[in-house]
Amino acid sequence: MDEGNFCKVRSILFPRNVLMGHGVIKDIPEMCKNFDLSGTATIITGDKTKDVAADSISSLLKSSNYNVTTISIGAATRENLHKTVDLAKDSHANFLIGVGGGSKIDLAKMAAKELGIEFISVPTSASHDGIASGRASIKGPDGPISMEAKTPLGVVADTSIIVKAPFRLLVAGCADVISNITAIKDWEYAERLLGEEFSRSACAMALYTSEAIIESADLIKPGVEESVWISLKPIIVSGVSMAVAGSSRPTSGSEHMFSHALDMIAPGRALHGEQCGVGCIMMMYLHGGNWMAIRDALIKLGAPTTARELGITKEELLEALTMAHKIRDRFTILGHQGLTYEAAERLAKITKVI
Numbered sequence: 293m294d295e296g297n298f299c300k301v302r303s304i305l306f307p308r309n310v311l312m313g314h315g316v317i318k319d320i321p322e323m324c325k326n327f328d329l330s331g332t333a334t335i336i337t338g339d340k341t342k343d344v345a346a347d348s349i350s351s352l353l354k355s356s357n358y359n360v361t362t363i364s365i366g367a368a369t370r371e372n373l374h375k376t377v378d379l380a381k382d383s384h385a386n387f388l389i390g391v392g393g394g395s396k397i398d399l400a401k402m403a404a405k406e407l408g409i410e411f412i413s414v415p416t417s418a419s420h421d422g423i424a425s426g427r428a429s430i431k432g433p434d435g436p437i438s439m440e441a442k443t444p445l446g447v448v449a450d451t452s453i454i455v456k457a458p459f460r461l462l463v464a465g466c467a468d469v470i471s472n473i474t475a476i477k478d479w480e481y482a483e484r485l486l487g488e489e490f491s492r493s494a495c496a497m498a499l500y501t502s503e504a505i506i507e508s509a510d511l512i513k514p515g516v517e518e519s520v521w522i523s524l525k526p527i528i529v530s531g532v533s534m535a536v537a538g539s540s541r542p543t544s545g546s547e548h549m550f551s552h553a554l555d556m557i558a559p560g561r562a563l564h565g566e567q568c569g570v571g572c573i574m575m576m577y578l579h580g581g582n583w584m585a586i587r588d589a590l591i592k593l594g595a596p597t598t599a600r601e602l603g604i605t606k607e608e609l610l611e612a613l614t615m616a617h618k619i620r621d622r623f624t625i626l627g628h629q630g631l632t633y634e635a636a637e638r639l640a641k642i643t644k645v646i
C-alpha cells in the first residue's frame with residue numbers, strides 16, 4: 293500500500309482562549325500574562341473604535357506594567373497593511389491586539405503573521421465571522437485577496453461593548469454567517485464535480501452556524517445583550533470552521549464573490565455581511581434551494597434584501613453578478629463562465645433583489 297496516501301499532514305490552529313461575556317475586556321491583562329506575553333503591546337484600531345474600547349484597553353495594560361502603543365488605521369488594504377507592519381516594527385511590538393471591526397482585526401492578524409508575533413482579537417462589533425479565524429481579506433487593486441493570517445492566540449468578545457455598537461453591525465455579522473449556506477453548497481458542488489478536497493467537519497460546523505442564526509433570527513434585537521450572546525457563538529464557530537478547513541471555503545463561496553465584486557464596483561455602500569446576505573439569496577436560487585427562507589430570515593433580522601437597501605443601482609448589481617465568477621479561482625455554482633447579463637437580470641428580478 294502506498295504510504296504516501298496515508299501520511300497526509302495537517303496542522304489546525306485554534307484560538308487557545310475565547311472569552312465572551314459582559315465586561316471581559318478587563319481580563320485582557322490577565323489573558324496576556326497567562327499567555328506569557330510581555331514587553332510592548334501594540335493595539336491596532338480605528339478612529340471610532342479607539343474611543344469605544346482601545347483607549348481603555350491601553351490603560352488596563354499600562355496599569356499591568358505593559359508598555360503600550362496604539363496605531364489607528366483605516367480599511368484593510370494592502371497599503372494599510374504595509375503601514376501597520378512598519379508602525380508596529382517602529383513601536384518594537386512584542387505582540388499585537390486588534391481592537392475594532394473586521395478590517396482592524398484583519399490588519400492586526402496579517403501584521404502579526406508578517407512580524408512573526410502573537411495576536412489577540414478584540415472585536416468591538418459582531419459584524420463578520422473573522423473574529424476567530426486565521427484568515428484575512430486584504431483589498432488590493434484587483435480586488436480582495438483571502439490570505440492565510442495569524443490565528444488569534446485569544447479572543448476577547450465583550451458583549452457589553454458589542455451591544456452598544458450600531459445594531460446594523462450585528463445584523464451584518466448574522467447575514468455573513470447565514471451566507472455560509474451557499475458557500476457550503478458551492479464547496480459540495482466543487483467536490484462532486486471536480487473532486488476538490490472537502491472537510492465534512494468544517495462543513496458541519498459552518499452549516500450549524502447558518503442554521504443557528506436563521507432559527508434565532510426572531511431573538512436578535514437591538515440593545516439586547518442576550519442577542520449579542522446568541523449571535524456571537526455561531527459567528528465565532530464560523531471563524532473556527534475556516535481553521536478546520538484551512539481556508540475560507542466553508543464560509544465564502546459565490547455569494548462572497550458577488551460581495552467582493554461589489555467592493556470593487558461600489559466600495560463602501562454597504563457592509564460586507566449585508567452584501568453577502570443579498571448574494572446568498574440569489575446564489576441559493578441558482579442552487580435550486582429555498583432562497584425565500586433565506587430572504588425571510590434576513591428580513592426578520594432587518595438585513596438588506598434588495599439592491600436599493602444595499603445603496604447600489606441595478607446596473608452596479610448586475611455588473612457585480614456578471615463579474616463575480618472572475619473574482620478568485622474558486623469553483624462555485626457560477627462556473628467558469630459566470631452569468632450573462634440577461635441571466636443576471638432575470639435572477640435578480642425573480643429573487644426580488646431588483
Ligand SMILES: NC(=O)C1=CN([C@@H]2O[C@H](COP(=O)(O)OP(=O)(O)OC[C@H]3O[C@@H](n4cnc5c(N)ncnc54)[C@H](OP(=O)(O)O)[C@@H]3O)[C@@H](O)[C@H]2O)C=CC1
Nearest residue numbers: 338339340341393394395417419420422425427428429457
Ligand atoms: N478574515 C475573515 O475571516 C473575515 C474578514 N472579513 C472582513 O471584515 C471586513 C468587514 O468588517 P466590518 O466590521 O463590517 O467593517 P469595518 O471593520 O470597516 O467596520 C465598519 C465600521 O464599524 C465601526 N465600528 C466597529 N465597532 C464599532 C463600535 N463598537 N461602535 C461604533 N462603531 C464601530 C468601525 O469603526 P472604525 O472606523 O474605528 O474601524 C467602522 O467604521 C471586510 O474587510 C471583510 O472582508 C469579513 C469576514 C471574515
Ligand SMILES: O=C(CO)COP(=O)(O)O
Nearest residue numbers: 421429438540543544548
Ligand atoms: O468573509 C469571509 C468569511 O465570512 C472570508 O472570506 P474571503 O476568503 O472571501 O475573504
Ligand SMILES: [Zn+2]
Nearest residue numbers: 421468564568
Ligand atoms: Zn464574510
